[in-house]
Amino acid sequence: MATDGIHSIFPPQEHNYVAYHPFLRATHRFDPAALESPVAGGCLDFEAGDLIVLHSFHATGWADGTSLSTNKRGWIPSNYCEPYDIPQVRPLLVAILNALVNPRAEDGRSSQVAVTTIVSGVRNLLEGTDCLARDSPLVREAEAINKSRRALLAEVSALVSCVKRQSPDHSISEDLVYRAHRVLVCAAAFLDTIDLDEYSYLPSPPPAEYTSETGSSVDGGGFAGPSLTFEYQPVSALARLNFLYDSALVCLGSFLNSSYVDTRTPAKLLLTTRRAAHACRELLAVVETVSSRASPIVYSLEEAKEAMYDRITAIVTAARDVVAAQCIENNGPESLLTESQNLIDAIVACVRTAGLCLAKAKYVLDRVGDFELEIDRRYLDYQLRSQLGESRRSSSKSESSYGMTAATSLDDEPWNLALVSESLPSDIEPEVKGKKTRTPLQDRIIFNADGQVQGGSLEALVKQLTANNVAPDALFVSTFFLTFRLFTTSTALAQALVHRFTSLSPDEPNVLAVRLRVYNALKGWMESHWRMETDNEAIPIIVDFAHGSLKSTLPFASARLLDLSKKVVSCDKPLVPRSMSKLGIDTSLGILLPDSSSVPTPIVNKLHLAIVARYVREGELPPSILDFDPLELARQITVKESRLFCKIVPEELLGQEFSKKAGKSTAVNVKAMSSLSTDLANLIGESILAGDVPLKVRMNIIRHWIRVAEKCLELKNYNCLMAIACALQSSVILRLKKTWELLPPRYHSLFAELKGIIVYEKNYASYRTLLRNTSTPCIPYLGVYLTDLTFADEGNSDFRTFHPDMEDSSPIINFDKHVRTTKIIADLQRFQVPYRFQDVPELQAWLDVEIKRVHDMYLEDQHVLYRRSCMIEPKAGGTQAYGGIGAGIGVSAVTEGVSWSEERASS
Numbered sequence: 080m081a082t083d084g085i086h087s088i089f090p091p092q093e094h095n096y097v098a099y100h101p102f103l104r105a106t107h108r109f110d111p112a113a114l115e116s117p118v119a120g121g122c123l124d125f126e127a128g129d130l131i132v133l134h135s136f137h138a139t140g141w142a143d144g145t146s147l148s149t150n151k152r153g154w155i156p157s158n159y160c161e162p163y164d165i166p167q168v169r170p171l172l173v174a175i176l177n178a179l180v181n182p183r184a185e186d187g188r189s190s191q192v193a194v195t196t197i198v199s200g201v202r203n204l205l206e207g208t209d210c211l212a213r214d215s216p217l218v219r220e221a222e223a224i225n226k227s228r229r230a231l232l233a234e235v236s237a238l239v240s241c242v243k244r245q246s247p248d249h250s251i252s253e254d255l256v257y258r259a260h261r262v263l264v265c266a267a268a269f270l271d272t273i274d275l276d277e278y279s280y281l282p283s284p285p286p287a288e289y290t291s292e293t294g295s296s297v298d299g300g301g302f303a304g305p306s307l308t309f310e311y312q313p314v315s316a317l318a319r320l321n322f323l324y325d326s327a328l329v330c331l332g333s334f335l336n337s338s339y340v341d342t343r344t345p346a347k348l349l350l351t352t353r354r355a356a357h358a359c360r361e362l363l364a365v366v367e368t369v370s371s372r373a374s375p376i377v378y379s380l381e382e383a384k385e386a387m388y389d390r391i392t393a394i395v396t397a398a399r400d401v402v403a404a405q406c407i408e409n410n411g412p413e414s415l416l417t418e419s420q421n422l423i424d425a426i427v428a429c430v431r432t433a434g435l436c437l438a439k440a441k442y443v444l445d446r447v448g449d450f451e452l453e454i455d456r457r458y459l460d461y462q463l464r465s466q467l468g469e470s471r472r473s474s475s476k477s478e479s480s481y482g483m484t485a486a487t488s489l490d491d492e493p494w495n496l497a498l499v500s501e502s503l504p505s506d507i508e509p510e511v512k513g514k515k516t517r518t519p520l521q522d523r524i525i526f527n528a529d530g531q532v533q534g535g536s537l538e539a540l541v542k543q544l545t546a547n548n549v550a551p552d553a554l555f556v557s558t559f560f561l562t563f564r565l566f567t568t569s570t571a572l573a574q575a576l577v578h579r580f581t582s583l584s585p586d587e588p589n590v591l592a593v594r595l596r597v598y599n600a601l602k603g604w605m606e607s608h609w610r611m612e613t614d615n616e617a618i619p620i621i622v623d624f625a626h627g628s629l630k631s632t633l634p635f636a637s638a639r640l641l642d643l644s645k646k647v648v649s650c651d652k653p654l655v656p657r658s659m660s661k662l663g664i665d666t667s668l669g670i671l672l673p674d675s676s677s678v679p680t681p682i683v684n685k686l687h688l689a690i691v692a693r694y695v696r697e698g699e700l701p702p703s704i705l706d707f708d709p710l711e712l713a714r715q716i717t718v719k720e721s722r723l724f725c726k727i728v729p730e731e732l733l734g735q736e737f738s739k740k741a742g743k744s745t746a747v748n749v750k751a752m753s754s755l756s757t758d759l760a761n762l763i764g765e766s767i768l769a770g771d772v773p774l775k776v777r778m779n780i781i782r783h784w785i786r787v788a789e790k791c792l793e794l795k796n797y798n799c800l801m802a803i804a805c806a807l808q809s810s811v812i813l814r815l816k817k818t819w820e821l822l823p824p825r826y827h828s829l830f831a832e833l834k835g836i837i838v839y840e841k842n843y844a845s846y847r848t849l850l851r852n853t854s855t856p857c858i859p860y861l862g863v864y865l866t867d868l869t870f871a872d873e874g875n876s877d878f879r880t881f882h883p884d885m886e887d888s889s890p891i892i893n894f895d896k897h898v899r900t901t902k903i904i905a906d907l908q909r910f911q912v913p914y915r916f917q918d919v920p921e922l923q924a925w926l927d928v929e930i931k932r933v934h935d936m937y938l939e940d941q942h943v944l945y946r947r948s949c950m951i952e953p954k955a956g957g958t959q960a961y962g963g964i965g966a967g968i969g970v971s972a973v974t975e976g977v978s979w980s981e982e983r984a985s986s
Contacts, residue, residue, distance in 0.1 A: 100162035101176055103131045103144065104267075107159045130163060130267055132176075132260075147260040151810060167207045168266055169178075171200030175259050194242045199260055201235050204266055208273050219588070220548070226522075227272040231265040238262055268895035316369055317441070317449045323362040324437045331357040331426050331433075352398040355426075362433060365452065365759030369440045372447045380439035387436050390429035397422035523881045523891050531555070533895040534879045537567050540894065541575045545599055547592035554898065559730055561904070562897035573617035576601055577624045597631065598636040605643040606655040610730065618644055681919050682711040687919045695924045704766050705776075705783055713790035716759065716799050717858065717914055717923045723752040724798070724858050726913045729904045735872050737865055752861055756802045757846050758930045758937075761944070763806035765933050767815075768947040777951075778821040781807065784787070785830050792833065794914075795857040795866065797846065801837050808834070811948040818952075855912040864907050871899045 111122035123146055131144040136157070145152040164172070174196035205211040210218050210228055218225050238258040259350075294438045330351070363384060370380050372745075400418045519540045524535035532543060532555055544551070544559055563572055580597040603623060608820065622644050630637035646654060688708045693699045731737060731746035741750060767780050788803040806812065807830070813819075837846050843863055848857055875896035881889055936943060 094228050100164055101133050102163040102172055102263075103133055103142075103155075103157070104163040105129045105131065105159035105160050108964060109156060109159050111153075121154055123151060123155050125155065125159075128775055130264055145260075147264050150260060152255050163267070163272060167204055168200075168263075169264060170203045171197065171266055171321045174200040175263055178256070178259060191242065193255070193259065194238060197238065197262060201231065201266065202334040204270070208270070210269075210273070214588075221272075222522075224269075224272050225348070226709060227265075227269040231262070231269045233958045234258070234261045234265045282734045293544055314452060315449045316365060316452055319365050319452055320362070320369070320437060320440055320444075323358070323365060324433060324684070327358040327362050327433055328356070328430065330358040333337035352395060356391050356395055359387065359394075359429065359433065359502065362436070362797050363387055363391075366436050366440045368452060369443050372450070373443045377439065377443055380436070380443060383432065383439050384434045387429070390425065390432045393425040393543060394422070397425045412782070479851055490905065496539070518881070520781050523879065525879075525891070527895075534881070534891045534893050536891050537575055537883075538578075540892065541572075541579050541600075545576075545579055545593055547589045547596055551596075552843060554605070554901065557905075558894070558898050558901040560604055561901055562733060564610070564613060565897065566892045567732055569617040570620065572604075573601075573620040573624075577620060580624070581628050594632060595636075598633060598640070601640060602636075602643065605640070605647050609647045609650075609653065611647065611649070611651050615648055617649060667881055678915050678917055679714075681714075681917055681921055682708040683922070688919075691925045695921070695928050702925070704780060709783060709786040710790045711919070711922070713787050713794055713796065714914075714916045715790070715919055715926060716787075717796045718916050718918060719796050719923065719926060720752065720755065720796065720798055720857070721914050723748055723755060724861070727752070727907070727911070729908070732864070732868055732904050732907070733900065735869060737868070748866070749861070752798075752980075755930070756798060756861070758934045759799065760802045760806040760809075761937050762929055762933045763803060764809060764811055764944050765936070767812055768944055768951065773817060776819060777815070777818050781812070781818065784825050785833070788833050789829060792836070794851055797850070797860045798858045801860045801862070804834055804837055811944045814948060815952050853910075855910055856914045857910045857912075859907065859910055864903060867903050868900060871896065871903060875899065876978070 105125050105127050108127050109123075109125055111124050123131075123144060125146050125148070129149075130147040132147060134143040134145065134152075136142045139156050140157050142157045142160075143152070144155050174193070177196060178193035202211065205228070208217070209215050210224065213225075213228075218228055225541070238255070238261075241255050241258045252330060366380070366384055366387075370384065371376070372723065397418070401422050520536045520538040522539060524539035524543060525533045527533050531552070532540070535543065540559060544556065576597055580594050583593055605621075621640060625637045625640040625644070629640065643654070684706075687702060690700075690702050690706070693818070694701050726748040731749045736744055737746040737749040737753075738744075739746070744750060763784055767777060767784070772780075784803055788800050788807075791797075791800040791803065835845060836849060837843070837860065843860075846860065846863070850857075876893055878890040879893040879894070879895075881891045
């Protein structure tokens with residue numbers, strides 16, 4: 080390759096320590112297209128993390144290398160890379176390097192020798208990381224490590240298959256070199272996974288009592304690392320905070336000696352950094368939980384949390400700078416001292432911020448009270464992890480060097496491919512030519528950073544539902560059973576659960592626990608989530624399963640399922656009603672149900688009630704709206720709306736069922752409540768525009784409805800508040816300029832405040848803030864929920880791609896879409912608590928009669944209110960609307976969520 084043009088682009092690099100390492104790893108992305116030089120075409124483009132084998136090194140700092148990921152060769156800037164020399168993978172590096180440097184052995188068995196040494200290197204790596212057997216704790220507990228291990232073994236299998244197809248002289252072919260490169264890439268990825276997950280996926284020790292003792296254990300080489308014992312039993316948030324804060328201080332405190340930082344090795348420094356970051360994250364996890372209980376939000380705690388996240392990032396960055404300074408031989412002690420001091424400063428700042436987080440979290444606990452943390456969160460023991468990590472390092476043959484020849488010990492033995500196969504784990508399968516590796520259905524699942532399911536196949540979701548290693552997540556379980564009919568059928572679900580039960584081998588670990596989970600899933604479905612009209616088709620499958628496989632394994636479970644099968648076929652409601660808490664939503668605001676002695680006495684006048692009764696019974700002179708006390712009228716409207724609101728069931732809110740036309744929709748309660756809101760708004764307009772009423776009386780009626788709206792706000796009936804505000808802001812009322820001018824300034828201000836609460840700006844930001852801090856009982860504005868559900872349904876696809884960057888890109892269920900829907904429904908359900916107000920039969924009857932009258936009137940002539948408005952105040956060259964926010968909003972806005980969806984359905 081020509082080098083003159085390349086070397087003229089940049090001056091010689093200051094640091095060429097990579098020249099002495101044959102394998103490099105890219106630390107940054109390099110794109111030759113960015114070079115404004117005609118020789119850029121000879122450069123190699125690579126991504127951060129790519130492995131590169133070095134062929135030659137120039138004094139300018141440029142090197143000739145081949146990317147193992149793309150198998151392409153070209154010039155690379157060495158300052159974009161770092162040496163790749165990890166003890167666990169060093170024997171494999173030696174084997175591959177020997178194969179490249181010595182392409183032909185004297186006896187013509189080059190390819191055989193190369194494969195033998197490479198396989199030996201892979202075995203050495205798996206042994207050194209305790210992952211040789213597929214039933215080892217790490218492989219069994221950590222799915223990421225298991226997948227990475229399988230990928231490595233698949234490449235080894237392909238390498239073995241390749242050597243079987245070699246030419247008779249057994250020379251090293253390009254295909255064999257490519258396969259060897261792929262083995263090393265997968266080995267590096269596997270080791271990366273181990274480094275990331277070895278502190279998260281160790282097998283859990285038996286549950287132990289909580290202990291707050293901390294200490295230090297010798298971690299080799301004179302390094303004293305923190306030894307922390309974490310809780311596996313339920314424990315209070317305050318106790319956990321104190322313990323994790325002390326634990327974090329132990330980890331952070333080990334840095335606060337600059338000479339100690341200077342002398343330790345990079346590996347030890349990174350290990351301690353990882354431990355410190357992990358301890359701080361565990362502390363933040365509890366702080367997050369405490370913060371979620373705060374109502375209203377404690378902004379000082381939120382700021383402390385954000386600062387803590389920044390401090391952790393600063394520690395990791397500073398530690399990396401120290402390691403980089405140690406690796407550069409030409410760096411003087413001043414440079415290392417500067418980087419070490421930066422690390423110490425970051426640690427001190429983190430300690431201070433951790434104390435601030437603790438103080439603010441305790442302040443919240445003093446307000447909301449202490450509580451038990453979730454039992455399914457695991458806090459792993461640092462000492463256990465340290466010991467296991469050291470055992471891995473000591474067991475690996477890390478003393479190998481690039482100068483040794485790993486094949487010499489094998490040259491005296493005859494070549495036999497069977498020996499190679501025997502040296503590998505038993506679960507490796509040879510690659511089939513032309514066959515693409517596809518992830519099994521039960522493993523096609525995607526999680527987000529918080530460990531929540533985002534998507535998966537039906538089989539994978541069922542596997543997650545019945546997993547035995549973690550407690551079932553309440554939100555996941557509720558979402559699955561609430562929404563599964565949107566992405567599968569009852570028959571398919573029953574078959575998947577049965578297959579999960581019967582596909583398990585009796586020899587598998589924890590097989591009984593998984594089968595119990597399958598039984599509990601079926602039982603929970605039939606008890607609390609069964610829908611007779613759609614789920615009865617699954618009864619034959621469940622009955623056959625109960626009589627067969629289940630009976631022979633769990634006789635008591637079989638009898639229970641058979642009993643439930645007989646009950647659910649003719650029951651149109653859940654045998655065991657679901658509670659709000661089962662949806663996994665925090666209900667710490669409380670259900671404020673007063674006892675019977677606190678039921679308020681109705682504010683009524685006997686004379687007025689007699690007039691109302693005669694009107695309802697005989698149709699005599701109707702009472703005036705001014706005859707009713709605003710508070711009592713607000714109570715009676717609230718009682719009527721609350722009954723309908725509490726009847727709404729989750730199935731009415733799924734799949735935009737509420738947007739279907741009347742008669743075809745099963746969302747009868749949603750439709751009824753929306754209709755009531757519209758009729759109530761029309762009743763308000765009709766009462767203001769009724770008959771030949773003096774101007775001052777008409778103003779008093781507007782003022783009376785404003786007072787009723789104020790009382791609705793006090794009663795937390797936001798749905799009625801919205802109906803009244805929309806009615807008063809409708810064009811037929813707003814145009815009554817003379818009437819509004821008579822309204823006292825106090826009521827103008829009050830009406831402006833009420834409108835400010837339910838204004839649409841920023842997607843009802845003011846209203847949503849108010850609702851978040853509202854306790855029950857409460858009637859939220861239904862239109863906002865219906866709009867949110869519509870956007871959640873239409874803004875998210877039903878399916879998503881599984882690993883779009885890989886060959887296996889088959890579609891999977893977009894479970895995150897259904898989680899969003901479930902959270903919206905759960906938030907609505909937490910308010911479904913009835914009010915403890917006493918019915919006034921006369922007022923309830925009057926409301927029914929008036930609502931029906933106005934409803935029928937509006938059906939006959941939808942413009943009747945506008946004509947009345949024009950008769951009261953005729954047009955004078957144009958309509959001038961009342962100058963408030965929302966001017967021109969009609970009464971239909973009360974049910975915007977339903978009406979908007981119905982428009983789309985009909986278009």
